[in-house]
Structure formats: C-alpha cells, structure tokens
Amino acid sequence: MSKLLTVRDLVVEVPARNIKILDGINFSLEAGQTLGLVGESGCGKSVTCYAVANMLPRGIVRSGGSVTFEPGGPSTRKPAVPKIAMIFQDPTSSLNPVHTIGYYLESALYRHQGLKGSDARMEAMRLLERVGIDRARSRLRAYPHQFSGGMNQRVMIAHALAAKPQLLIADEPTTALDVTMQAQILHLLEELKAETGMSLMIVSHDLGVIARLADRAAVMYCGKIVETASVAELLERPSHPYARALIDCMLSIDPDDLAPPVPIPGSVPLLDSLPEGCHFHPRCLRASGECSARFPAPANIGFAHEVSCYHPVAA
Amino acid sequence: MTAFILVRLVRAIAVLVFTVTLVFIVLRLSGDPAQQMLSDNAGPEALAAFNAKWGLDRSIPEQYLYYVANVLRGDFGVSFADGREVFTVVGERIPKTLIVTVSAFIVSMLIGIPAGILAAMRRESALDKGVMAGAVLGYSVPNFLLGLTFIFVFAVWLRVLPSSGSSTWNHAILPVATFALFNAAALARFMRSTLIDVLGQPYIAAARADGIPRWEIIFRHALPNAAIPMVTTLGFVAGGLLGGSALIEPVFAWPGLGSGFVNATNTGDLPVVQAMIVLFTVFMVAINLIVDVLYAVLNPKIRKH
Ligand SMILES: Nc1ncnc2c1ncn2[C@@H]1O[C@H](COP(=O)(O)OP(=O)(O)O)[C@@H](O)[C@H]1O
Ligand code: SF4
Ligand SMILES: [Mg+2]
Numbered sequence: 001m002s003k004l005l006t007v008r009d010l011v012v013e014v015p016a017r018n019i020k021i022l023d024g025i026n027f028s029l030e031a032g033q034t035l036g037l038v039g040e041s042g043c044g045k046s047v048t049c050y051a052v053a054n055m056l057p058r059g060i061v062r063s064g065g066s067v068t069f070e071p072g073g074p075s076t077r078k079p080a081v082p083k084i085a086m087i088f089q090d091p092t093s094s095l096n097p098v099h100t101i102g103y104y105l106e107s108a109l110y111r112h113q114g115l116k117g118s119d120a121r122m123e124a125m126r127l128l129e130r131v132g133i134d135r136a137r138s139r140l141r142a143y144p145h146q147f148s149g150g151m152n153q154r155v156m157i158a159h160a161l162a163a164k165p166q167l168l169i170a171d172e173p174t175t176a177l178d179v180t181m182q183a184q185i186l187h188l189l190e191e192l193k194a195e196t197g198m199s200l201m202i203v204s205h206d207l208g209v210i211a212r213l214a215d216r217a218a219v220m221y222c223g224k225i226v227e228t229a230s231v232a233e234l235l236e237r238p239s240h241p242y243a244r245a246l247i248d249c250m251l252s253i254d255p256d257d258l259a260p261p262v263p264i265p266g267s268v269p270l271l272d273s274l275p276e277g278c279h280f281h282p283r284c285l286r287a288s289g290e291c292s293a294r295f296p297a298p299a300n301i302g303f304a305h306e307v308s309c310y311h312p313v314a315a
Numbered sequence: 316m317t318a319f320i321l322v323r324l325v326r327a328i329a330v331l332v333f334t335v336t337l338v339f340i341v342l343r344l345s346g347d348p349a350q351q352m353l354s355d356n357a358g359p360e361a362l363a364a365f366n367a368k369w370g371l372d373r374s375i376p377e378q379y380l381y382y383v384a385n386v387l388r389g390d391f392g393v394s395f396a397d398g399r400e401v402f403t404v405v406g407e408r409i410p411k412t413l414i415v416t417v418s419a420f421i422v423s424m425l426i427g428i429p430a431g432i433l434a435a436m437r438r439e440s441a442l443d444k445g446v447m448a449g450a451v452l453g454y455s456v457p458n459f460l461l462g463l464t465f466i467f468v469f470a471v472w473l474r475v476l477p478s479s480g481s482s483t484w485n486h487a488i489l490p491v492a493t494f495a496l497f498n499a500a501a502l503a504r505f506m507r508s509t510l511i512d513v514l515g516q517p518y519i520a521a522a523r524a525d526g527i528p529r530w531e532i533i534f535r536h537a538l539p540n541a542a543i544p545m546v547t548t549l550g551f552v553a554g555g556l557l558g559g560s561a562l563i564e565p566v567f568a569w570p571g572l573g574s575g576f577v578n579a580t581n582t583g584d585l586p587v588v589q590a591m592i593v594l595f596t597v598f599m600v601a602i603n604l605i606v607d608v609l610y611a612v613l614n615p616k617i618r619k620h
Contacts, residue, residue: 055524058515094521097613098539143615145484156521163525209343 003070004199005052006167007030009065011224012044012051019271021047021060023223026298031166034193034200036214036231038207038246040268043220045203048103049169052201053084068130069166083112085160089172092153101128101155102140106160127158131188133292150181157188168192168312174209207250211235216304219243222269223278224295229305239301242280262284278309316611316618323607327600334596338589339382345373345585391441391590396582401590405575409594411481412564412571418487427499428545431506436533438511446503453500458533458559462493462566479568490567496561498552505548509541516540543614546559551604557598 005028009014027033037045052055052067088094095104105124109115115123121140128136131154141151144152153173160168170189174182190213193200202213210217210231217234219227219242227240238244239275245264266283277294282289290310299305357365366372370381387393391401434446456464468490470478477486513519514537522536560573568574572591579587611617 053524055520057520084524086521088517090517091512093517096522096536096540098543098613099536100615111526142620145616148620158527278431
C-alpha cells in the first residue's frame, strides 16, 4: 500500500493564550485505509482534522511539524495537491441556510469536476440517490432547514463525494444524530469507502464508531497521541492506562451487562494548566515518580503498536 | 410567505387605526377648537355655527367616525396659522423631506456598506481600525452638531456652499452630508459586526474547507446571510432619517416636514401637528412593511416554511 498522508511532530498553538492545543502529533495514513481518532471531548481531535485539511480557524496556528501528502502517482513530481473533503458533527449548521441543496451540490460539481447545467443537475441527483435520499429531483430545490440532521449529513456526504476526494475527514459525523440514523450513516460511509477506495479519517469520542469503521486507531489525550495500533490490537490489548479505561467504559455499556460503566476518575485538565510529565498522571492508578517528571517517549510494544507510557498495561 | 405578509399587513393597518384614534383623543383633550380658532370676542352664535360646521355638536362616537372619514379623504382640517388646507400645507413639504432623506439614505448605504465589508474582510488591519475609528466618531457626534460644524466650515469659513434654504441643489448638499455621514457610520459598524458574525459560522468554515475562493465566500455565501439582519437595520436607519429631519432641517432652514413639524408645534398649530403625526406613522408603517417583506424574501427559513 502507498502512503497518502504523513503528519510529523505537528504542533498547533493559540498564540494569544500561549497554549498548545496539539503538542507533537505523529501519524500516517495509507491510501484506502481508515484511521480513527478517539479521545474525550477537548483532547484536540477536531483541531487535528482542521490542521490536516489546512483550515485552522482564526487565532489558531500551526507552529511546528509538517503535514505532507504523497503525490498521486509515481510520475508526479510537482507538490501534491490532495483532494480532501470534510464532513462535520453538526451537518445542518455546516450547510449555508440561504442556498438550496441543488446549488450546494451543483456548485461543488462545477468546482471539482467542471460539470454545468443539466449535467451538474443529473450528477447531483445521482449523488443524492447514492447517499440514500429519494425523490432527488424535488430535494434539489429544498433548503437545509427543511431537512432532518440525518438527511443533511447525507447531503454533506454527497457534497464530499462531488470532490472525488482521496481523503475524507469525518469529524464526529454521527454524534448529533439519533441511534438508527447513526448506524445508517456509518453503513453508508463503509460502502462508499469500499466503492471509491478513498482514505478515511474518522473522529469520534465513541470507540464503537472507530471499531466499526477504522483499520487503525489513535488514542488522544490532551493534545498528544498516547497510543496507536490496529483497531483489533487496540481493542484486545490496550496498553495505555487511559486507552484501557476508555475501552473498559465502552465494553461495559452493554445492554446485557447490568453493572454501570466504570468512569475514569477525575476530569480532563485544562490546556493552560496541564500537569507536568504524562498529562494523565493525576488520574492514573499506575502513576509513579517518573510519570510526573517527563513525558514518556513513544515505544513499540508490538507490530505497529506504539504507546507513550512508563508502565503500560500488560496484555 | 403569503400568510406571513398578510399578518404583517393586518398589523400595519392596526397601527394606523391606533394612531388615528390617538390623534383624535389628543384633539379632544387639547381644548375647545372653536375657542382656539375664533377670536375671544366671538359670540355664542358664531361658536355654535363653528361647532355645527365641524361636527363638534355631535356625540363623541359620531365625531370619531366623522373624523376618521375625513382623514381617509385626506381632510385634516385647516391650519390654525394661515387657514390653508392642512393637506396642502403638509403635502408641499413632503418632497422636500424625501429629497434629503432618500439621498442621504442612498449615500449612507454607498459609503457604510462597502466600508463595513472591507473592515470585516481585513479584520484587525489598519484599514479596519481606520474605518471603525471613523465610524465611532461619526456615530458619537450628534447630528445637529455635525450640521452646525458643516455650516461653519463650508458656508461661513470656506464659503463654498449655502447654509440655509432649498432653492438650488447646492442647498441640499450639507443636510444630505450631515445625515449620510452619521448613518454611514452606523451602517458600517453594523455591516462589519454582522459580516464577522456570519464569517464565523460553521458553513463558512465548511465552504473554506471546500476550497471556494475568498471573494466567492464573501459575496455568494456570507453576504446573502448578512443581508437578512442588515435589512432590519436599514429599516431603522430609514425611520431614523425621517425622525431626524425634525432635528436637521431646522439647522439648515430646510422647508421640509421636520421644520414644519417644529414650527407647528411651536405655534400650537394642532391640525398640522396631527396630520404630520399620522403621516409620520404612515411612513414608519410602510418602512416596516417593506422590511418585513424583504426579510421574508431574503430568508428561506421564512419563505419556505
Ligand atoms: N478557536 C479556538 N480557540 C482557542 N482554543 C480552541 C479553539 N478551538 C478549539 N480550542 C481548544 O482546543 C482544544 C481541542 O479542541 P477540539 O479539537 O475541538 O477537541 P475535540 O474535537 O477533541 O473535542 C480544546 O481545549 C479547545 O478548548
Ligand atoms: S506514563 Fe505513568 S501516569 Fe502516564 S499513563 Fe503511563 S503509568 Fe499512567
Ligand atoms: Mg470535536
């Protein structure tokens, strides 16, 4: 498999507040592969997506590291211009309220594929049908506020497909949807990935979503990736105490299991008062002296399985 | 949308009826018109004749209907000052006021809206700070003070423009400039903050992520959204221009509704004052109605409910 994206030592800061949102992120993504980013809210998953898509909001800057895309084919020598599309947590507010669905899709088809007029309209209808929206012709005249959140997420996916992306970034694509809709959208993403061969970066605070779609997963905590492994390996042998706790939480949310989920004690620290050393140490049952002195360097503990912890949980 | 506009229309009519009624009540409370109109030594027959002529000898409900019927026909009585029809007295002044307010409205949009857009696009830049400093200055100096300053600079000191009257187009320049600068400042500030707010919305971030060029994001994606609250502000500005004419026109001795209203109030010319209040209400209600319709046209959430 060929590499599509490499992120090296990525640092993202808020200069005005002198805080680091991301502090040395490393990962790579192969063509056609799916990477899952998981972690509690506020750990920097969305900011990682924005940095990769080069759309960091005002006031947030990339101050170190690199995000590189491999050229499309072996003969391409010019700098790679990746085709990245992104879908968001709240689809309805990510759609312009004054434009129709038709305008939204057709203008994207013109921008990315040069389609105009009735060609663009036919393709927009085909895309809507592909993402599971029926009566496509009349839907093209509708506005986002006339659709449910799930329908709007489908529209966003159709819009993403119009770009024929090499990489689709899905930032909590199902978090705002009800359970049945979540399952449908995840299923749709699975199908489209297989159909188009695009890479997918999927973000969720819900390991279940990651487990379903991703090949590899990265667990984030306070702006750092603390563990990466294949999804199967991570679910079976989580080594970082935080990853372990996340997985225990998830597995215990089981309808047949009457015991309540075991919460991770304490709460995520604020970025402007991060604990020294391993940021997890105030909440970690395995913490020792060195944990609060220096951040543990990532170490290989299995095939493509890296963890940043002085005392990883044994398998 | 039709239902939305119908509701607004009914509301507009209700406001007008309310105003006309209020004016009638003020008329009843403001003393005996016969005594005010006729000389002090008029005899009882003259008073009775006057009351009969104006229907003042009938019951209050009858008088109210009579009054409303007259108003609907444009008959607001005669001016106490010179005995002319109020309709004529007020009608003469309407075009004068419209010339100044409509020109000032257009000029303030032509200055304020682009300035606000540029300031929002180049946020925190020297341009933005310059525009905002100008806007704060323009907005915090009272209208009439700005007018007096203009008179002093251009009419008294430089002697390039006339300071008062309305006989030539040049006479309109200073009142229009005074009005336009003040309102351009307000529009620039509001345009800037509205556009900055829209530019921070998720759909704009999504449009950027999609690689849409900057100018297209501003004109196709941001401004159509910013226009919706902007319409309401433009309505306020238009209403403020009409109301402000009572402050500005006297400064320039501009013979419009504003000066007329001030004169009529000073001399106690009640019929003229009342007709002007009704007229002012008609203008305000019309502006509101236009704002409501535009708002619905621009906002699909209302248009397609
Ligand atoms: N525009 C911003 N300005 C300042 N800080 C921000 C901004 N956006 C996000 N952050 C901070 O960056 C951190 C990570 O945010 P985010 O990536 O949205 O988290 P997640 O997606 O994992 O929930 C949070 O602590 C958040 O407060
Ligand atoms: S490094 Fe120490 S504190 Fe951090 S997770 Fe590992 S054991 Fe816990
Ligand atoms: Mg997020």
